Amino acid sequence: MSLAESRPQQDCPARGRPRSEAVERAILEGVMKLLEDGVPLADLSIERIARTAGVGKATIYRRWSDKEDLFVDVLRAAEPEDPELPGTSVRDDFVMLLESQRRRGLATRSSAILHNVYAQMKSSPKIWAAYHATVVAPRRRIGREVLRRGLENGELRRDVDIDLLHDMLVGPMLVRSLLRPDAPLEEGLAEQIVDTVLEGLRPVSSPGA
Amino acid sequence: MSLAESRPQQDCPARGRPRSEAVERAILEGVMKLLEDGVPLADLSIERIARTAGVGKATIYRRWSDKEDLFVDVLRAAEPEDPELPGTSVRDDFVMLLESQRRRGLATRSSAILHNVYAQMKSSPKIWAAYHATVVAPRRRIGREVLRRGLENGELRRDVDIDLLHDMLVGPMLVRSLLRPDAPLEEGLAEQIVDTVLEGLRPVSSPGA
Amino acid sequence: MSLAESRPQQDCPARGRPRSEAVERAILEGVMKLLEDGVPLADLSIERIARTAGVGKATIYRRWSDKEDLFVDVLRAAEPEDPELPGTSVRDDFVMLLESQRRRGLATRSSAILHNVYAQMKSSPKIWAAYHATVVAPRRRIGREVLRRGLENGELRRDVDIDLLHDMLVGPMLVRSLLRPDAPLEEGLAEQIVDTVLEGLRPVSSPGA
């Protein structure tokens, strides 16, 4: 399941001294602490992480093959839980989905970490693939499922392109977090986005185009 | 205007041997070549760039203070020209804007370079600021101006939030390039996005609005 | 008696599981095997020794405090027995002493091990002291005793410096093993050395012998 954190490949009943979970936590916590403190990602050498966590370098390499491999786990540790969907309507479900992203953007920890690590990851195809498979794709699948249901029960127009609609709903939040990180994430933003997208934007007076 | 590429600070008519423009081009071209060839951004050391371009390291440092400083110039060199807007309507203008982005995404060179460098940049605040100021912000300003005009001349509803609308228009393309890089960029995508956003998504059966 | 190989310090009749002698042998044999196979002494890590002997690292550290501490025991295990001296004359006794050294030099095992470990030991004062006290000094004491007897019973000239004479007898073999390891160790070499050295040192009064 996990990317790293797994012993080579053995079903034997764990010989030798078992790995310390405390150490595991100390490392991940240490990285998050550094990122929160505004240390630029580029300055996060394995050596420095080890020093911060009071840990030997080998102990890190024993768990993660790579600096980026480690970052994926940091990232996942900072990911919010997928929210519980009300299921009352497409609108309500999506408001909930976007709200959870908005709140993540407000959390100092998540925010600082994500903006940094997320960006970095894109330059490493291998890691991006892992993150995409574990976080991005599942989340998209949930969103599409909501829309599919809406399409079936008549909440949405028959001819709607689900993928495009999904991108329209999700896009504004992404734009805000990546291209306009200074834009405020006001309460009610999620509702505003969802309602606007679902509602239509033409002035009532101009029926054509 | 440029970030780098300027002599220290002298108005005297350039004493000594003048800097070779050929060298300048060789460096930028060399970097782009490497990126196109699929070399991961992380593997692009100054030393390797110098070797590739057949140039001394000092020659690079004389022009750019930094690896990232250099990348900004590479990035700018790969940016497409801002398109000529038809000005006939909000819809047509935005189709043109998104079309230019779509085409950029299709160009091998731009695509390879941008996906790489764009991501990397986010982790370097200084460089991100520069890129934001030079590329992102101006482009947004153009888009907002189009929408503002549309709002004034009645093409758009009075109560529309321009920023949000802009994000809705721009977001899907961003989602596609960052979160779904495998999604095809079909001809007509720009039109589809703009029309869908501007048109409204409610099922025909619910006429209220 | 031994340098290591002793339990902490207890006279109680050994509680708990007793140490396995087989393990002890496996370790010493393992080291010798490796040295014979031409593994450079510097490449003999405790970890590798443990792996070779199929033994845990702690099991080694339980017996020897040190890598060098271990080597002293290896060295001692490879030392030849002190030869039985005929006692017929200074000449015959020393021929026997040198012969035993010559034969050691021919034995692959002893030779390989000794040339390696002997050299290394010199750079570790503690270990050199132990080896000197256990092997070098006793052997010298035997040699000197032989010469002393020869001096008393008139086999040697009165004015001979015993230490110097000893060095002259022992030196050539040392030169051969350290400075000229490629020189052959022919049968009869010991006799040749002893005879040549003693030639000029017999008392003037005793022309025969």
Added chain:
Amino acid sequence: MSLAESRPQQDCPARGRPRSEAVERAILEGVMKLLEDGVPLADLSIERIARTAGVGKATIYRRWSDKEDLFVDVLRAAEPEDPELPGTSVRDDFVMLLESQRRRGLATRSSAILHNVYAQMKSSPKIWAAYHATVVAPRRRIGREVLRRGLENGELRRDVDIDLLHDMLVGPMLVRSLLRPDAPLEEGLAEQIVDTVLEGLRPVSSPGA
């Protein structure tokens, strides 16, 4: 000529910044200083040497491929000059040769360095070969040449084995420096050795004694 200290292999007129001789000296001096100060050879890491000499590790590796490779040069730098031989007789020449070794043994610097590094070297065949070829063999050649002349002009008996005689002359000093490092190196030791050894080897025709 030298073991290390040579550029890869180029006759081109030395492009780029030339290597600093000062740095070279600083490194060698630094190592000697450490050895004189009693630092055990095993504790002489490249990292520590670099720190002591105020030099980057790469600067050391640029000149010497190896720690042991470096030690050979240290050793050579500490070697005394080959002495000027009087040429008056075998006896006088050899007294001079041994005297130079005796004085070397008295010099703190040479002594400390040599006892340490010499021993270590034996455990590295490659380096020992280099040292043997550069220092040991030439010195032996000189000694043998002296003996050969003595044999030709009647100073020595016809039937003398030159190699054995050489070992007998050189051996005692080697025994003293390696097996009995605590033995004093009194003035006149060289003469005593040479005279004692040569006593029994003068041609029978020359009755003087």
Added chain:
DNA sequence: CGGTAATCGAGACGGTACGTCACGTCTTAAA
């Protein structure tokens, strides 16, 4: 015979040093 205690193999732990590589600065000779 069942408990106690030291052993065994394995391997994780905080460290240190390895030898390589890139950083950004410098020094050279040639242009």
Added chain:
DNA sequence: TTTAAGACGTGACGTACCGTCTCGATTACCG
């Protein structure tokens, strides 16, 4: 003064051992 070349001090890389420690599993003795 700029150029290509490359040495310089610095410091991170990922690996290998160090000597210590913690595991569960074996042995022996002792009560």
